[in-house]
Amino acid sequence: MINVEHLTKYYGDLCAVDDVSFEINKGEILGLLGPNGAGKTTIYRILTGYLTPTSGTIKVKDYNIIDHFLEIKGLIGYLPENAPIYHDMLVFDYLNFVADIRGVAKDKKLTHIKELADLCNLNEVMHKTVEELSKGYRQRVGIAHALMGDPEILVLDEPTSGLDPNQIAETRDIIKRIGKQKTIVFSTHILSEAEATCDRMVIINQGKIVANDKLSDLKKSLKEDSFENIFRTLTREN
């Protein structure tokens, strides 16, 4: 479904992503993990057309990120880190705008927005502005934004960061529920969450891939049972 091929990205002299290749299969929930500054967000930003790679490419289906970014953007629902959403818009207006841009048919638009509001528990805040919302609600608006227009692929950059344990459980629940029909890439710093949701892990550190496997296989090959220890061994600096 998604092929990341020799992806490299420099910010000036700083190498954020260094020759990274991996693939994501259809219907898979992939955890892209790594410490802060490892290059996860950069990979997401390239995948979603926000940045262009210095070299290498990403292919989604048969589309190439450089030549067909518009088609790829249409296939992907993206929740950026911290869900930066137009803070002066009403939640309904915002979702309505996203629905229009994503080309949701006029006659189905209202029911689709209603569906997503139900799924993400947004019904009480539809007529509030985004800046009035708590962090948890804002994050949920972000998830509804990513799900708008029923995209095949979901890219969620730390969807649970800053949420309380109840909200984290809820969000995980939503991801699991929608994950049955979709291809999902997401990142998190809560390892137990990754353990519970992901089919496979790609762990990166300082712009390079250090592991790409099922967790059970990782545990076997490293002869280590605690995921936390595995993560720390793999991503310890030098």
Place this chain on the structure above:
Amino acid sequence: MEQIKHIFKKEFKTYFISPIAYIVISIFLLIIGWLFFSTFFLNRQANMSRFFSMLPITFSFVIPAITMRLFSEEINVGTYEILLTLPVTFRDIIVGKFLASVAFVGIMLAPTLVYAISITFIGNLDWGPVIGGYLGALLLGAGYCAIGLLTSSITRNQVVAFIIGMTVCFFLTLLTDFMLYFLPDTFVEFFQHLSANYHFRNIAKGVVDSRDILYFASLSFIALYVANLVMQEKK
């Protein structure tokens, strides 16, 4: 086209959600009204030429205030990432935002039609220059909006966007006026073709010449095109 329409709708709506719109419109009407009517009765002429002659200088600082948030705010708050990852092209975003700001200028100008109507009660108003003036005002507004949009795209700081935008617009407004004093006539003649004020005055006389329209069209196009390059560069 569809996408441009959606971006336009959103941007236009956003103007009226925030208080900026109402503040800018009030200040504009206050200043232009004062500049116009303070000498209107002294001139004893039933025309709006004074109003239109003050427009370029007023637009020079009002329009950058309208356009300063277009990109700067999005870059600063982070919504720029959301916008760019939606299935739209740079062109859709730029044209949508541009048209929204031009429409806003139209709304801002609309109340001044009252001046024209009230003048008809006290004298014989020649509508030719008035219609030409408003057409010119929209074209001038479009050109300055494009410049403001460009300066907004280069910085995340709205104040910086405003100051640079204002400087460029002032420069285009005053280009010939202040050079008249210390440059030979041949230079002035050449440079006046680059001056927004010169072309605006031509249209405001009521003579609509394709050269003047072309000037504003190219000014807008170039500024929007450069904004496109700036966005490309940021990727």
